[in-house]
Structure formats: structure tokens, C-alpha cells
Amino acid sequence: xxxxxxxxxxxxxxxxxxxxxxxxxxxxxxxxxxxxxxxxxxxxxxxxxxxxxxxxxxxxxxxxxxxxxxxxxxxxxxxxxxxxxxxxxxxxxxxxxxxxxxxxxxxxxxxxxxxxxxxxxxxxxxxxxxxxxxxxxxxxxxxxxxxxxxxxxxxxxxxxxxxxxxxxxxxxxxxxxxxxxxxxxxxxxxxxxxxxxxxxxxxxxxxxxxxxxxxxxxxxxxxxxxxxxxxxxxxxxxxxxxxxxxxxxxxxxxxxxxxxxxxxxxxxxxxxxxxxxxxxxxxxxxxxxxxxxxxxxxxxxxxxxxxxxxxxxxxxxxxxxxxxxxxxxxxxxxxxxxxxxxxxxxxxxxxxxxxxxxxxxxxxxxxxxxxxxxxxxxxxxxxxxxxxxxxxxxxxxxxxxxxxxxxxxxxxxxxxxxxxxxxxxxxxxxxxxxxxxxxxxxxxxxxxxxxxxxxxxxxxxxxxxxxxxxxxxxxxxxxxxxxxxxxxxxxx
Amino acid sequence: xxxxxxxxxxxxxxxxxxxxxxxxxxxxxxxxxxxxxxxxxxxxxxxxxxxxxxxxxxxxxxxxxxxxxxxxxxxxxxxxxxxxxxxxxxxxxxxxxxxxxxxxxxxxxxxxxxxxxxxxxxxxxxxxxxxxxxxxxxxxxxxxxxxxxxxxxxxxxxxxxxxxxxxxxxxxxxxxxxxxxxxxxxxxxxxxxxxxxxxxxxxxxxxxxxxxxxxxxxxxxxxxxxxxxxxxxxxxxxxxxxxxxxxxxxxxxxxxxxxxxxxxxxxxxxxxxxxxxxxxxxxxxxxxxxxxxxxxxxxxxxxxxxxxxxxxxxxxxxxxxxxxxxxxxxxxxxxxxxxxxxxxxxxxxxxxxxxxxxxxxxxxxxxxxxxxxxxxxxxxxxxxxxxxxxxxxxxxxxxxxxxxxxxxxxxxxxxxxxxxxxxxxxxxxxxxxxxxxxxxxxxxxxxxxxxxxxxxxxxxxxxxxxxxxxxxxxxxxxxxxxxxxxxxxxxx
Numbered sequence: 001x002x003x004x005x006x007x008x009x010x011x012x013x014x015x016x017x018x019x020x021x022x023x024x025x026x027x028x029x030x031x032x033x034x035x036x037x038x039x040x041x042x043x044x045x046x047x048x049x050x051x052x053x054x055x056x057x058x059x060x061x062x063x064x065x066x067x068x069x070x071x072x073x074x075x076x077x078x079x080x081x082x083x084x085x086x087x088x089x090x091x092x093x094x095x096x097x098x099x100x101x102x103x104x105x106x107x108x109x110x111x112x113x114x115x116x117x118x119x120x121x122x123x124x125x126x127x128x129x130x131x132x133x134x135x136x137x138x139x140x141x142x143x144x145x146x147x148x149x150x151x152x153x154x155x156x157x158x159x160x161x162x163x164x165x166x167x168x169x170x171x172x173x174x175x176x177x178x179x180x181x182x183x184x185x186x187x188x189x190x191x192x193x194x195x196x197x198x199x200x201x202x203x204x205x206x207x208x209x210x211x212x213x214x215x216x217x218x219x220x221x222x223x224x225x226x227x228x229x230x231x232x233x234x235x236x237x238x239x240x241x242x243x244x245x246x247x248x249x250x251x252x253x254x255x256x257x258x259x260x261x262x263x264x265x266x267x268x269x270x271x272x273x274x275x276x277x278x279x280x281x282x283x284x285x286x287x288x289x290x291x292x293x294x295x296x297x298x299x300x301x302x303x304x305x306x307x308x309x310x311x312x313x314x315x316x317x318x319x320x321x322x323x324x325x326x327x328x329x330x331x332x333x334x335x336x337x338x339x340x341x342x343x344x345x346x347x348x349x350x351x352x353x354x355x356x357x358x359x360x361x362x363x364x365x366x367x368x369x370x371x372x373x374x375x376x377x378x379x380x381x382x383x384x385x386x387x388x389x390x391x392x393x394x395x396x397x398x399x400x401x402x403x404x405x406x407x408x409x410x411x412x413x414x415x416x417x418x419x420x421x422x423x424x425x426x427x428x429x430x431x432x433x434x435x436x437x438x439x440x441x442x443x444x445x446x447x448x449x450x451x452x453x454x455x456x457x458x459x460x461x462x463x464x465x466x467x468x469x470x471x472x473x474x475x476x477x478x479x480x481x482x483x484x485x486x487x488x489x490x491x492x
Numbered sequence: 493x494x495x496x497x498x499x500x501x502x503x504x505x506x507x508x509x510x511x512x513x514x515x516x517x518x519x520x521x522x523x524x525x526x527x528x529x530x531x532x533x534x535x536x537x538x539x540x541x542x543x544x545x546x547x548x549x550x551x552x553x554x555x556x557x558x559x560x561x562x563x564x565x566x567x568x569x570x571x572x573x574x575x576x577x578x579x580x581x582x583x584x585x586x587x588x589x590x591x592x593x594x595x596x597x598x599x600x601x602x603x604x605x606x607x608x609x610x611x612x613x614x615x616x617x618x619x620x621x622x623x624x625x626x627x628x629x630x631x632x633x634x635x636x637x638x639x640x641x642x643x644x645x646x647x648x649x650x651x652x653x654x655x656x657x658x659x660x661x662x663x664x665x666x667x668x669x670x671x672x673x674x675x676x677x678x679x680x681x682x683x684x685x686x687x688x689x690x691x692x693x694x695x696x697x698x699x700x701x702x703x704x705x706x707x708x709x710x711x712x713x714x715x716x717x718x719x720x721x722x723x724x725x726x727x728x729x730x731x732x733x734x735x736x737x738x739x740x741x742x743x744x745x746x747x748x749x750x751x752x753x754x755x756x757x758x759x760x761x762x763x764x765x766x767x768x769x770x771x772x773x774x775x776x777x778x779x780x781x782x783x784x785x786x787x788x789x790x791x792x793x794x795x796x797x798x799x800x801x802x803x804x805x806x807x808x809x810x811x812x813x814x815x816x817x818x819x820x821x822x823x824x825x826x827x828x829x830x831x832x833x834x835x836x837x838x839x840x841x842x843x844x845x846x847x848x849x850x851x852x853x854x855x856x857x858x859x860x861x862x863x864x865x866x867x868x869x870x871x872x873x874x875x876x877x878x879x880x881x882x883x884x885x886x887x888x889x890x891x892x893x894x895x896x897x898x899x900x901x902x903x904x905x906x907x908x909x910x911x912x913x914x915x916x917x918x919x920x921x922x923x924x925x926x927x928x929x930x931x932x933x934x935x936x937x938x939x940x941x942x943x944x945x946x947x948x949x950x951x952x953x954x955x956x957x958x959x960x961x962x963x964x965x966x967x968x969x970x971x972x973x974x975x976x977x978x979x980x981x982x983x984x
Contacts, residue, residue, distance in 0.1 A: 030566055030623050031611065034559035039639060042556045064534045067526035068613075068644055068660050069582075072589070074522055076599045086589040090561075091601055092613065093585045095648040097564070097578040107568045109583055109610055118601055119523065121560075121584065121613070131522050141835070147531065152560055152644065156587040168560050343633070 007289045012233040020162045023292045033160040033167030043300035061146045069119035074127045078252035084219020088156040090121040121154040129175045130249040139258050145177040163280030171275035177267045184268035188244040191272040192225040195240035204295040204407035205229050210463025215447045222246035228462040230415045231284040234436020236462045236489035242272035292357025296400040303336040304358045308346045308365035328393035428476050442482035444475035459488045499781045504725040512654045515784045525652040525659030535792035553638045561611035566619045570744035576711020580648040582613040613646040621667045622741040631750050637669040655772035663767035669759045676760035680736040683764040684717040687732035696787040696899035697721050702955025707939045714738035720954040722907045723776040726928020728954045728981035734764035784849025788892040795828040796850045800838045800857035820885035934974035936967035951980045
């Protein structure tokens with residue numbers, strides 16, 4: 001497969017696909033809409049998962065695992081949730097294949113092995129989990145339940161994109177149960193903060209925290225909080241959601257608890273999730289035409305060292321000098337690879353590690369060695385520096401921090417340049433058709449207007465920002481009064 | 493739910509179920525044969541997974557993720573594999589539910605949303621993975637591929653038991669591709685060693701390493717290596733398998749590589765896996781009528797400290813003294829919980845932590861404090877020791893190591909007492925009907941005899957031990973000549 005990547009200016013969408021495939025993050029599979037997460041992509045996911053998992057545990061959550069299947073009768077119990085996911089779910093109807101008498105060597109579904117009740121492959125687990133919680137909750141002493149699950153889910157999407165929208169994806173879903181509305185609302189808000197912290201400080205991607213409009217709300221939620229990020233093509237991407245579910249699922253599954261006064265009450269709920277979609281966001285936000293650009297804090301490999309040598313003797317001298325530096329880097333908690341393989345020339349290696357987005361590259365030749373220096377190249381800015389070998393491990397450690405910050409600042413500046421207030425419909429459309437990005441505008445608050453705007457301008461309300469200030473204005477489309485701006489964008 | 497556990501002497505099977513449910517490892521679910529892994533059980537699985545994952549990475553493997561679904565046409569490609577799993581697989585036939593006009597509020601499968609090709613929920617992933625490897629392998633330079641996957645799989649078992657046999661379970665499956673038969677065989681053997689190392693040194697469970705007879709072989713394998721462990725009721729349990737797959741899957745999916753002489757060859761394969769079934773083995777091997785007994789190296793919680801006090805002042809004094817000890821324990825890498833909750837009396841707490849199998853309990857009251865001592869109780873032997881607070885953290889660290897070893901030695905002694913040579917059919921049956929365990933006996937090597945023995949004595953060949961020595965003898969059933977003993981047992 002050619003390693004050439006379509007330039008993003010030419011075709012952003014093709015650039016993205018090329019990059020994901022050629023950097024070895026993922027591959028297409030034989031199953032419609034499902035992808036293979038390749039080792040390099042999975043390592044990235046592991047790093048993201050490990051950070052998030054620690055954040056969840058540090059905020060008092062524990063992991064558990066619930067069944068992949070949701071019996072149809074449970075699936076349909078919470079009406080809105082069912083309605084939201086019924087249209088695109090994988091349904092297991094049989095539990096056996098048998099030899100097909102008409103086609104020797106082929107199998108067919110055994111009609112005698114039809115399930116009494118169909119099973120839905122979980123598109124999300126509220127139903128199966130709340131049916132389980134019913135057995136776990138009797139009294140206020142059993143609350144709160146703060147459980148998270150790392151799992152695969154399936155949504156039969158018609159148009160799929162690697163990482164961004166796949167029929168099967170990996171995610172985590174938190175499902176908590178509380179004695180009071182306030183506690184549940186606080187939990188939903190707290191987890192939104194955890195997500196924002198992770199996406200900003202590890203993925204180096206600034207986010208807007210907000211609330212979804214009613215029509216963009218999670219099916220079955222009372223309120224959906226979200227974080228929204230901006231990609232380099234000016235389109236927005238929902239990076240995580242945290243739902244206050246009220247008592248909807250408790251009522252659907254009859255989950256009550258006796259409070260301290262022995263009064264029976266329905267339990268309050270939240271759920272929250274982020275998925276492998278975040279990898280798509282990461283690629284789209286930072287990368288360039290040479291390949292991935294990965295934030296050091298979650299990069300599968302932080303530093304690569306390429307020796308440039310002629311003959312075994314030069315290589316041995318370089319290797320001897322580098323050995324203590326490599327162990328020093330490892331001691332500093334930095335992942336490092338020393339690539340002295342002979343199968344490729346340094347230039348080929350440079351291109352390969354650029355493609356993979358390794359944040360720092362160190363190259364060292366015989367002359368460098370004589371001068372006691374090495375060449376350090378930053379993946380993000382492509383700057384090259386000649387650095388003294390003495391103390392170079394600490395130099396690299398500082399540089400990795402700097403790269404992390406720089407990526408965040410760069411993305412933040414990009415977002416600032418691509419967040420615009422619009423005060424008329426023409427202005428609104430011309431921004432969207434021009435530089436794109438977030439458009440901050442007044443909206444009359446009705447689902448009808450929201451739908452019309454979506455039809456006319458292909459833009460959706462990404463969120464009502466949590467920090468939106470009161471401001472009198474008139475709806476961009478209808479001219480009706482509005483008291484705060486919301487954030488529109490074309491979105492993934 | 494009552495915390496009383498049926499004594500194992502009375503009903504071993506009920507003891508096991510009671511224990512798994514009441515210690516909070518798992519719960520039944522609304523889905524036939526599927527279980528909920530509760531937080532305590534999942535934490536145990538996380539600990540086991542983390543150790544294994546490191547072992548896999550240390551032996552050069554990387555993780556990846558492949559689709560949950562296997563299209564029927566891929567599933568049936570490797571004939572024996574398909575035959576082995578077709579009888580018990582979950583089949584997705586539709587991708588949508590719709591409102592059922594006959595039952596308002598209910599959903600039904602939408603007959604218009606039938607998949608063109610049915611999808612099997614993976615019972616194992618050789619088919620989908622080898623179909624993918626076809627695109628990854630052209631030349632010997634692309635080999636070996638050393639990939640592992642942590643995933644859920646589904647096998648529609650008719651008789652299920654928590655952890656031991658469930659329709660859905662969690663596991664890891666390694667799938668490697670090699671240029672030569674020898675390299676693949678060495679890989680399969682190496683991973684068996686990794687499993688044996690893990691099960692013996694972390695789960696404290698001695699295993700016999702061996703090869704499966706042809707009829708017990710994995711469907712699609714040329715050879716199945718296995719580790720077999722013994723439970724306290726004298727029944728054996730297969731704890732892990734590592735398969736040499738030959739070129740079966742490469743041929744089924746047409747995966748060839750050009751070797752260094754530019755000659756096209758089929759690729760050689762292995763696969764290997766362990767699952768949440770190991771948790772069942774862990775429970776059955778070490779626990780007692782009071783609850784779980786967990787090896788310190790993988791226990792979710794290693795040390796619990798229970799203060800015994802009257803009034804806040806006593807509690808404060810105890811807490812002050814314990815604070816530095818607790819941080820010292822943590823610094824030593826020991827997980828510790830200080831349970832000063834007021835909701836329960838010390839006796840209740842003691843029983844609870846015994847049920848949960850926490851390896852070491854420390855109790856300390858006002859008088860102990862005055863004497864500068866604490867009471868240490870071992871979960872495994874139930875011994876209690878009065879120990880000086882001075883240096884108690886190091887004492888506990890050593891004790892944890894001792895408990896780990898003791899559990900292994902105890903299980904090893906049990907196995908030695910329950911491994912018997914049988915030289916006649918009567919002897920064979922009387923051992924199985926008596927103390928049970930492994931029975932080492934001669935077998936004529938035919939599948940027919942193996943099947944008869946299974947019918948007559950309910951015992952299967954667990955394995956042909958790798959270290960079985962040449963020894964002339966006659967088959968226990970047919971009297972035909974045999975040159976080595978194999979290991980029989982009744983098994984889970």
C-alpha cells in the first residue's frame with residue numbers, strides 16, 4: 001500500500017481516511033461498517049483508556065461488566081430510549097447454524113433454533129443495567145452506585161467512517177444510581193468535567209462544555225451535557241456526553257429505594273460515555289499532510305532514536321553512547337524506541353515515524369557523536385535543534401511537555417479564529433460556507449426552528465454553552481426574541 | 493440476601509454458587525446463560541488481566557481489536573472450526589426493530605431489515621482475524637504477527653454455571669502468524685508456559701501441562717496444548733489452551749507469503765486463550781465454607797484494617813497511630829483498606845472480609861494500642877498473631893508472600909494426594925468414584941476407547957502430560973498395548 005496521503009487541502013475526508021489507514025491505526029474489515037483497530041491504534045486507545053480509568057477510579061467509580069445482549073422486552077421498557085435505538089440495532093434471532101442441504105459445505109440458520117425472545121446487541125446498556133440494579137437497590141444504604149463499564153456496543157449506522165462512526169465501537173459507559181436529584185445532577189456535571197479535563201489536558205484538544213437542545217438529547221435523558229471540539233476543517237465533533245436521566249429508567253424498571261424515613265422513592269440516574277470516536281477527533285484536530293501528530297501524554301511512542309552510521313563500528317560507538325541516555329529516558333517514564341534496524345535508510349525511517357506522529361525524533365551520526373551532540377526534531381512544529389548529549393534526556397522531557405502545551409495552544413487559537421458571532425441569517429450562512437467553525441447565534445428555543453436551520457444551513461446546535469451569558473437578541477432565522485446565544489456548527 | 497453459604501461437604505455445587513453470589517463476584521442476569529460480573533469480581537479480573545497483559549507484552553505481543561461479528565461465509569471457511577462452533581452460536585439476522593402494530597408499545601423484528609448475510613457473534617476469532625491477516629501478509633518481512641485481543645465471545649451453551657460456563661464470557665485470544673512450522677510450534681509452547689507461570693505463580697494453582705487427545709482438540713487445530721488444574725471436589729478444570737493451527741486457517745483464507753527465495757508458502761498459525769473461567773477455578777481451588785480465599789498477588793484488596801473502639805476519642809487515637817502504617821503499606825505496593833465505618837460491628841466486618849477472601853486482616857483496639865501491638869489474622873490458615881506495631885508493615889509484606897506460597901503448596905499437596913495410578917478398570921472406576929482427582933492410566937490411543945471410557949466412567953482424557961515418560965503397559969479398558977500413561981479425570 002502506498003504511503004502517500006492525499007493533502008487535506010485537496011480532500012479533507014480522503015486525507016483522514018488515508019491517514020488512519022496508512023499510519024496503521026485501523027483497517028477496514030469484512031463486516032459492513034465494522035473496523036479492525038490495528039496494534040498502533042489500539043495502543044493509543046489503551047493509553048487513553050488507562051488515563052480515563054484512573055480518573056474514574058479517583059472519583060470513586062468501580063468497573064463491572066454487564067451482558068452484551070438486551071432481551072427485547074427489556075429493550076422496549078424505556079420508551080424513548082427504545083425508540084432512539086430500535087432503528088439501528090443488530091438483532092440476534094437464532095442460536096444455531098446447521099449444514100445447508102442445498103449447498104454442501106455451506107451453513108444456514110437452523111429454523112428450529114429460533115430464540116423465544118429476540119436479543120438486541122447492546123447499543124447502550126441502560127436497560128440491561130437498570131434491570132440489574134433493581135436487584136441491588138433496596139434502601140438508601142445501597143446508594144449511590146457508581147459503576148463504569150468498558151465494552152463494545154453496536155449501532156447499525158448506515159454511513160460509517162473509521163473511528164468516527166462505526167457499527168461496532170469500543171467505549172466506556174458509566175451508570176450511576178442516586179438517592180436524590182441533586183446528587184445525580186452533580187454526578188453528571190462532575191463526569192463532564194472529568195471528560196473535559198481528559199480531552200483538554202491529555203488529548204490537547206480544547207472543548208466547549210454545554211447542554212444539548214432537546215432534539216439532540218440522548219434518548220431517555222432529561223438533560224444531556226456534552227463537550228464539543230473543533231476539527232481542522234471547521235467542523236465540530238461531539239467528544240463526550242454525560243446524561244442526567246432523572247427517574248426515567250428507575251420508573252421503566254421499577255427501581256425504588258426506601259429513604260431514611262422508610263419512604264419508597266424512585267432512584268435517580270446518570271450515564272456518561274466516551275468512545276473510540278475520540279481517536280478520530282485526535283487525528284482530525286492535530287495531524288497534517290505528513291501524518292499523525294500525537295500529544296506526548298497519550299502517544300504510543302514518545303521518542304524515537306535513529307542512528308545514522310556506516311558500518312558496524314560506527315553503529316557500535318553510537319549505541320554505546322546512547323545506552324545510558326535511553327535508560328535515563330526510560331527512568332523518566334518516557335517511552336523510547338532505538339531503531340537501529342538495517343532494513344531501511346534513515347530518510348525512510350524519518351518519514352515513517354512522522355507518519356506515526358512520534359512527538360520527538362533524535363538522530364545521531366558519527367560527526368554528531370564526535371561533537372557530543374544529537375539532532376532533535378519536533379513532530380509538531382518540524383523544528384530541528386542540535387542538542388548537547390549531556391543532559392539530553394532532561395531536555396527531551398521538557399520538550400515533551402512543551403509539545404503537549406503547544407498542541408493545546410495551537411488548537412485553542414484555531415478554535416478562537418473559528419468561533420464567530422452571527423447576527424443575521426446571511427452572516428450565519430456565509431460564515432458556515434466560509435471558514436466554518438462554531439457560530440454563536442441567537443435561537444428562539446423551538447425544535448421547529450432548530451430543524452429548519454438544520455435543513456437550510458446543514459448546521460446543528462452543538463450545545464448551549466454552560467458559560468453562555470444572558471444577552472437579549474433575536475433568533476437568527478425567525479427574528480423571535482432570545483435571551484442567550486447557542487453554538488451552531490456543521491458537525492461529524 | 494442471606495450471607496449463609498451451603499457447606500461444600502454438603503453440596504459442592506451449591507457451595508460454589510452461594511459463594512460466587514454472596515461474595516459479590518457475579519450475579520445472574522436477565523439474559524439466559526449470561527452473567528453480570530460485579531465490581532468485586534471485575535476488579536479480580538482486572539488484576540489477572542493486567543498481569544497477563546504484561547506477560548504477553550514482555551514476550552513481544554501487541555494488542556488489537558477485531559470485529560464482534562463474523563459473516564457466515566467467513567465463519568464456514570475453515571470447515572472443522574465451523575463444525576465445532578455452529579451448533580452453539582448466536583446469529584444476527586436483522587438490523588432493525590419496529591413498532592409491533594399488533595401490540596402497542598411493543599417492538600418486533602422488522603422483516604424488511606433482514607441482513608443479506610447472517611452474522612455470527614464471534615465464538616472465537618480465527619476466521620475474522622485470518623481473513624484480515626490476508627491483507628497484512630505478503631512477504632516473510634511481514635512475519636511474525638504476534639497479536640492478542642481482549643474481548644467478549646459468545647457460545648450458546650445449554651448448561652451454564654457462573655464463570656465456569658456462560659453464554660458470553662470475557663477472554664483474551666492470541667492469534668499469531670509465522671513463516672515456519674517450527675516457529676509456530678515454539679510460539680504455542682511458549683504461551684503455554686506463560687499460562688502455566690501465571691496460573692501457578694499468581695493464582696497459586698498448580699497445573700499439569702499436556703497435549704489434548706484428538707477428540708478433545710480445538711476445532712481447527714493440529715495440536716492443542718493445555719494446562720489442567722484440580723479443584724477441591726476432585727474434578728479437573730481446563731485452565732488454558734494454546735493451539736498449533738498448522739496451515740489450516742491460512743489455507744481456508746488463502747494467506748500466503750513469499751519467503752526469502754520468493755517462493756509462495758502458506759502461513760503457519762497459533763491461537764491461545766484464557767477466560768473469566770479462571771475466576772471459577774480460583775474460587776473452587778482455594779475457598780472454604782467461610783468464603784473466598786484469594787491469593788495475595790491478585791486479590792482486589794490485600795489488607796483490611798478494622799479498628800475496635802468505643803467513642804470518637806479511642807477511634808482518633810487508633811487512627812493517628814495507624815496513619816503512618818497505612819502509608820507505609822501503600823508505599824510497599826500493598827492495597828489496604830481502613831474500615832472505620834460505623835454502620836457495622838467489628839464481628840460483622842470480620843465475617844464480611846472473610847467472605848471476600850481478603851488475605852490479611854489487622855484488628856486493633858484500645859488495649860492493643862496501649863501495648864503497641866495489633867492482631868493479625870491470616871485468611872488462609874485462620875491463624876491469629878499478636879504483632880508489634882513497630883515494623884508491622886514489613887511483617888505484613890512478608891506474610892502476604894508467605895500466604896501466596898502456602899496456598900500454592902497446599903493446592904500442590906492436594907493434587908499429589910489426588911493423583912493416582914490405575915492399572916485395572918476396577919481400580920480406575922473405584923478411584924473416580926472415591927476420592928476422584930487425576931487418574932494416570934494407560935490408553936490404547938483410539939478415539940473409540942476414549943469415548944467408551946467417557947460413557948462408562950464419566951471421565952475424559954484431560955491431557956497427555958508433556959512430561960509423560962515412556963512406559964509399556966496395557967489399556968485400562970481394552971487391554972491393548974500402550975506406551976505411556978495419560979491423565980483422566982471427571983472435569984468441569
